[in-house]
Amino acid sequence: MADSDNAKTTRPFAQAAVLPDGAAPQQPGSGDRVPCRQCPLVGRRGLAPPDEGQRAWIESFKSSEVRFARGEQVLRQGGRATRLYTLLEGVLIRYRLLEDGRRQIVNFLFPGDLVGLQAAFDAELTHSVEAMTEARLCAFPRDRFFDLAVSHPKLSFDLTWMAAREEAALEDHLVSLGQRNAQERLAYLAVFLVQRGVATGVVREGVLRLTVTQSQIADMLGLSLVHTNRSLQSLRRKGLVDWTLSTIAVPDIEAARSFAQMDGDPYIPRPYI
Amino acid sequence: MADSDNAKTTRPFAQAAVLPDGAAPQQPGSGDRVPCRQCPLVGRRGLAPPDEGQRAWIESFKSSEVRFARGEQVLRQGGRATRLYTLLEGVLIRYRLLEDGRRQIVNFLFPGDLVGLQAAFDAELTHSVEAMTEARLCAFPRDRFFDLAVSHPKLSFDLTWMAAREEAALEDHLVSLGQRNAQERLAYLAVFLVQRGVATGVVREGVLRLTVTQSQIADMLGLSLVHTNRSLQSLRRKGLVDWTLSTIAVPDIEAARSFAQMDGDPYIPRPYI
DNA sequence: CGCGCGCCATGTCAAATGACACGGACCGTT
DNA sequence: AACGGTCCGTGTCATTTGACATGGCGCGCG
Structure with missing residues (x-):
C-alpha cells in the first residue's frame, strides 16, 4: 500500500550526493565505527556538551554506525524498526504516503536529531525516512532502550526533551x-x-x-x-x-x-x- | 502580541458548558482534591492501568487539582507555566495565534492527555490552551519534574511515550x-x-x-x-x-x-x- | 416583549491554487 | 552525437477556496 508510483508529484531518485559540510564520502555499509569520544556532533554550535559519564554510557549503548546515500530509505512506513538512531551527519526527510500516492513531508532532520523514536515504542511506523544527502547515523538497539531510563535519568530526561522539541517543530x-x-x-x-x-x-x-x-x-x-x-x-x-x-x-x-x-x-x- | 482580537474569524466565548460524561459541574477553583486512588481516569477504556507503587508516587507528586469552565484559558501563549497538568475530565484545545489574529488550532486534548510539557522544560509557550468543556486538571509542580526521571524510570518512559504519541497526532x-x-x-x-x-x-x-x-x-x-x-x-x-x-x-x-x-x-x- | 449576540446558512463574486501541456537546460550513458 | 532521465520554467484554463454581504434562528436579559 505504501509504494504506489502514480502520484501527481514525481518520486525522488538518487542523485549527486551533497555532503553538508564538505566531508569526503565513503563507501556505504556499517563499518568503521567511530568512538563517541570523537563524535562529530560534539562541539557543534547548538548542541549542549555531554558530561563524561553520560558519554561513556552512550558508547556502551551504541551498537553500530550506518551510512546512507541520497535517496536511500532509512525507515519504511508500515514497518517496524528494531533500532533507534541518532543522526550524525547529513540531512534526512520524514514523510508519509497516502494510498493514492500523495506525499506529505513531515519534517527535515538535521545532525543531532533522533530518528525512529516511534519505532522504539514498538509501534508500526507511520512514516518513511529518506536520506537527502549522504548521511551517517548512529544506531542503538531498541530492546536496550528501556535500560536507558533506569540507568541514566538525565539521558531519559533529554529524550523526553527531544520528543517535545520535535513536537514543537511539527506545531510550527x-x-x-x-x-x-x-x-x-x-x-x-x-x-x-x-x-x-x-x-x-x-x-x-x-x-x-x-x-x-x-x-x-x-x-x-x-x-x-x-x-x-x-x-x-x-x-x-x-x-x-x-x-x-x-x-x-x-x-x-x-x-x-x-x-x-x-x-x-x-x-x-x-x-x- | 498574543492578544489581538481583529481576527478574520471570531473569537470563542464562554457558553453553556457541556460535560463529556454527564457529570454535574461544580464551582471553579482548586479545592476538593481527589485522591489518585479514586482517579476517574483509571478503568477507562484506552488507558493502561498503573501499578500500585507508581500510583503512590504520582500521588505524592501531585500538588493540586484545578477546574476550568468552557472558554477559560488554561495556558497562555508567550507565558511560562510553572506546572505540568494531566487532564482528568473534559476536552481542551491547544492553539496558536499569529500577530494579525489568525488562529491555528493545533490539537484537541482528551482525558489522560498531558498539558504543558513544553512548559516543563522552561520554554516559552508557543501556544495557548483553552477549555472546550468544563474541565478538571491535575497539576504537578514543574521543579519536581526532574525528580521523576530519577525516582521512577517507568514513569519517565511513559512520559516520553506520551510525547511521542502527541507528536504522531500532529503528524496526522x-x-x-x-x-x-x-x-x-x-x-x-x-x-x-x-x-x-x-x-x-x-x-x-x-x-x-x-x-x-x-x-x-x-x-x-x-x-x-x-x-x-x-x-x-x-x-x-x-x-x-x-x-x-x-x-x-x-x-x-x-x-x-x-x-x-x-x-x-x-x-x-x-x-x- | 424587543434587543443584542452568537451561531449557522446562502448568494455572488474574486482570488488563490491546481491541472495539463509543452519546451528547454543539464547530465550521464551508450 | 543521440538518447533518456530529471528538473525547472511558463502559458492557458479549471477548480477550489476565500471574501463580503445578508438573513434567520435561538437564547439570555432587562
Whole structure:
C-alpha cells in the first residue's frame, strides 16, 4: 500500500550526493565505527556538551554506525524498526504516503536529531525516512532502550526533551500549512531550514547548501509543483528568498521572518544523545 | 502580541458548558482534591492501568487539582507555566495565534492527555490552551519534574511515550492540512475526534457530545468559515458525517476513514500518568 | 416583549491554487 | 552525437477556496 508510483508529484531518485559540510564520502555499509569520544556532533554550535559519564554510557549503548546515500530509505512506513538512531551527519526527510500516492513531508532532520523514536515504542511506523544527502547515523538497539531510563535519568530526561522539541517543530509546520499562504509558507520553510542549518554548523555565508527539489518543497508545504515554482520566483524577485536546486539563501532573515509572521526564539540549544 | 482580537474569524466565548460524561459541574477553583486512588481516569477504556507503587508516587507528586469552565484559558501563549497538568475530565484545545489574529488550532486534548510539557522544560509557550468543556486538571509542580526521571524510570518512559504519541497526532494533522481537501479534512477530523472520544469513554451510541463551533473547525483545518460550512453540509448530504454545534456523528466510521484515506491502527492504549 | 449576540446558512463574486501541456537546460550513458 | 532521465520554467484554463454581504434562528436579559 505504501509504494504506489502514480502520484501527481514525481518520486525522488538518487542523485549527486551533497555532503553538508564538505566531508569526503565513503563507501556505504556499517563499518568503521567511530568512538563517541570523537563524535562529530560534539562541539557543534547548538548542541549542549555531554558530561563524561553520560558519554561513556552512550558508547556502551551504541551498537553500530550506518551510512546512507541520497535517496536511500532509512525507515519504511508500515514497518517496524528494531533500532533507534541518532543522526550524525547529513540531512534526512520524514514523510508519509497516502494510498493514492500523495506525499506529505513531515519534517527535515538535521545532525543531532533522533530518528525512529516511534519505532522504539514498538509501534508500526507511520512514516518513511529518506536520506537527502549522504548521511551517517548512529544506531542503538531498541530492546536496550528501556535500560536507558533506569540507568541514566538525565539521558531519559533529554529524550523526553527531544520528543517535545520535535513536537514543537511539527506545531510550527502545522501553523504554516493551516494559516499561511504559498509565499509565506515558502519563506517560513526557507528560514526554518537555514536556521536549522546554522544551528548544526552546516551553513556557510548565509547560504545553506542542500539539494531540495521543488517537488519536495511542494510536498512539504502542501502546494502543487507549479504553484511552488511560481511562488518561489515571486519571492526571488522580492529579494526575500533565493532557493535553487542545491542552495537556499535568505539574505535578510529578519525580513523573511517578519514576512512569514514568525515569532519566538529561533535558537534553542539541543541536548546531546 | 498574543492578544489581538481583529481576527478574520471570531473569537470563542464562554457558553453553556457541556460535560463529556454527564457529570454535574461544580464551582471553579482548586479545592476538593481527589485522591489518585479514586482517579476517574483509571478503568477507562484506552488507558493502561498503573501499578500500585507508581500510583503512590504520582500521588505524592501531585500538588493540586484545578477546574476550568468552557472558554477559560488554561495556558497562555508567550507565558511560562510553572506546572505540568494531566487532564482528568473534559476536552481542551491547544492553539496558536499569529500577530494579525489568525488562529491555528493545533490539537484537541482528551482525558489522560498531558498539558504543558513544553512548559516543563522552561520554554516559552508557543501556544495557548483553552477549555472546550468544563474541565478538571491535575497539576504537578514543574521543579519536581526532574525528580521523576530519577525516582521512577517507568514513569519517565511513559512520559516520553506520551510525547511521542502527541507528536504522531500532529503528524496526522499535518498530513491532513497538507494533502487533503476540505471535505476529506472534515471527515478526518470527525473520525479523529470520535475515536478519541471512544478511547476515553466519552462517546454514546456512536455520537460524540462536544460543542465545537464551525469557526473552531475552520481554525483547526485551515479553512474559511464559509467553506467549512458548505463542506460540512455536503458531507451531511453524503451521509458521511453529521456534525452539529453540540454533537459529532459518524454513522459509518469505516466509510469515513476510507473517504479520508486514513490508514493505520485507530486504537492505541495510552499509559497512565 | 424587543434587543443584542452568537451561531449557522446562502448568494455572488474574486482570488488563490491546481491541472495539463509543452519546451528547454543539464547530465550521464551508450 | 543521440538518447533518456530529471528538473525547472511558463502559458492557458479549471477548480477550489476565500471574501463580503445578508438573513434567520435561538437564547439570555432587562
